[in-house]
Amino acid sequence: MRKVYPRGPLSYFRRSKLCSILLSLSFILFCFLFVIYENGNVVDMSSYESPENHEKYKDNDLSYKKLPSEINALDFFGSRRHNRNLQHLYSKDLFDEKRNKDLTKMIYKKRKIVSKSRQRGFFNVPKKTMSEKVKDTPSSRDVTDYYNFEGYRTTSSDESMESEPLDGPSKKLPKVIIIGVKKCGTRALLEFLRIHPEVKATGPEPHFFDRYYDYGLDWYRDLMPETNGEQMTIEKTPRYFVTKEVPGRVFNMSRDVKLVLIVRDPVTRAISDYTQVASKRASMKPFEQMALSDNHTGLVDTSWPVIKIGIYAKHLEEWLRYFPLEQFHFVNGENMVKRPSEEMFKLQDFLGLRRYINDSHFYMNDTRGFPCIQKTGSKYPHCLVGTKGRKHPRVDPNVIRRLQDFYRPFNKKFYQMTNIDFGWP
Template sequence: MTRGDQKGLRDAASNVGLTHKGPSPSQNQSKHSAAFLNTARSTAARDPKANNNNGTPKFGNKKLPNAIIVGVKKGGTRAVLEFIRVHPDVRAMGTEPHFFDRNFDKGLDWYRSLMPRTLDTQITMEKTPSYFVTKEAPKRISNLSRDTKLIVVVRNPVTRAISDYTQTLSKKPDIPSFEDLAFKNRSLGLVDTSWNAIRIGMYVLHLENWLQYFPLSQIHFVSGERLITDPAGELGRIQDFLGLKRIVTDKHFYFNKTKGFPCLKKPESSSLPRCLGKSKGRTHVQIDQEVIEQLRDFYRPYNFRFYEMVGHNFRWD
């Protein structure tokens, strides 16, 4: 893409109201948005025509996301999205648009049409975990809006790979064993980095690509492990990063012992709590401990470089 193309893309985004400027929502704006949304919901309840196909009030405009959860697959991205969208100043897509990897040729109008309607004081979000490992994604997002805030949910790359394999196995029970896919030569300890489940966990290599287009200050890293043990703490840091008042707190969560995962307490309008789907918290495939140790040895140097780059030790080693 030439510089002229990049400028044209940004101009097009501005012309259709996709670029976003100005400060993050303040506490007063949070109160205003919450009150406005309550009014909108009441109106929608009285008038079904006031809703769109997703049951969302037709207030506000469809805008380019201010923040995107760009990764990683099987890191906890769905949990982060569901937890943060409890905030009254956040509106998020429920599905993954895959605009910056698979559907870029469909254009801005298509991408914009997928977004929920938001007020000027609200943040629009989407999540597509595959963006983090897509070479073209950071450049495309930067060309569209250099102000976009990025969220990356990471977890121990070994357990992430096993979780990834477990999910695939549930859909394709005839695939080779984890060990056969993970190694070119297990006796020599040669890991097959061409296998996507392994490659995703080499976080530092992917991050180097993103840092060519975004400063580290615009990327927030969420610990997938702490998201389970301390969801309120992780959500507090996410809200700070997004410039939001800390509204989602520990009072919103309880730990589901059956799933081994935190769930949202039931909202006043519902008789049931909100837990993630049955695939979340599914039992992992049992992997030989020697294989796990070999993968830990493989990932260790990548992990240490990642810790150094982001300035935080996730203690996976």
């Protein structure tokens, strides 16, 4: 029997194949638009992490470095639904409540990916000082306080302890950092500070801000010793002073951190540095050949790191872009050997500590020409290990005079920057 269909244009459309095709395409388009609306225009992180696509994303899709605001950075990293939950970003109480659960966790994950391509920070940090950056716009102070320029929270020293327990010992971020200078007595200075009962210091050099910055602040805090509310956490890494990226990273951790720098005559420092390296390399050239690129003209080889470190004024300029001079304390390395208690009195005053370390805590080792520590209640003095205080090789006096002439204008500028005359030749 012949099948009979209802008459009319609608009935004809319903039984056509075109109807099913259009309905299917409409449903797919609806689902696609819904997904875009809910998730925003974000990078597929699973494909981003794949090795074959890593270079492509590194060059083309790290567009957040060009984004003008922190809200756009949040749009890049998370869905719009999650961003709507973070619209209270500038409300301090609500931000503190959620930052450890949501924002920090998300940023740490994305930082680990970005760091593999050696990309610096979530925003471009200008070369002008952070204090000038804060004054740019009325709302930029909030951005600096709660969302820093390299993905971590920028805080004052008081705010950085808000989430840390106060009723018992806990690991805290350092309030004081000995940033250098290498071969100027940084190790001895830290050991002298350990005498004070209100000071707790790290053991090995953390090298967080110059080598392991990608590990995050939680990893860094875990390296610190446990302290109570009356004790101060201190760490030492001399390489910080000469690493260009470190000042901004330290500022992002805390803009109120106190910075200690111990310096000595740059010529003596260079010879000491060479002595340490030569003790590990038997085939190393003499100091005179390494220091001068041309023996006839006496041209100093400024590309040699041993020479470059001693240009203190150049490195200090980078730090002064972020921190005022009042947050620095400069220790005279030569005077610390001759009169250690005098330098420790000044340092204790700068750190706000009572004058506990005095002459009774030091014993001069005439053999090595360096003071040892006489701890309270100990029968014997504690001296640094045998690798410290090595005997320097004899250096041609003409080369020494040439290096003194080279460093003299830099030393003079350093004196002006610090308002201290160290009296180097």
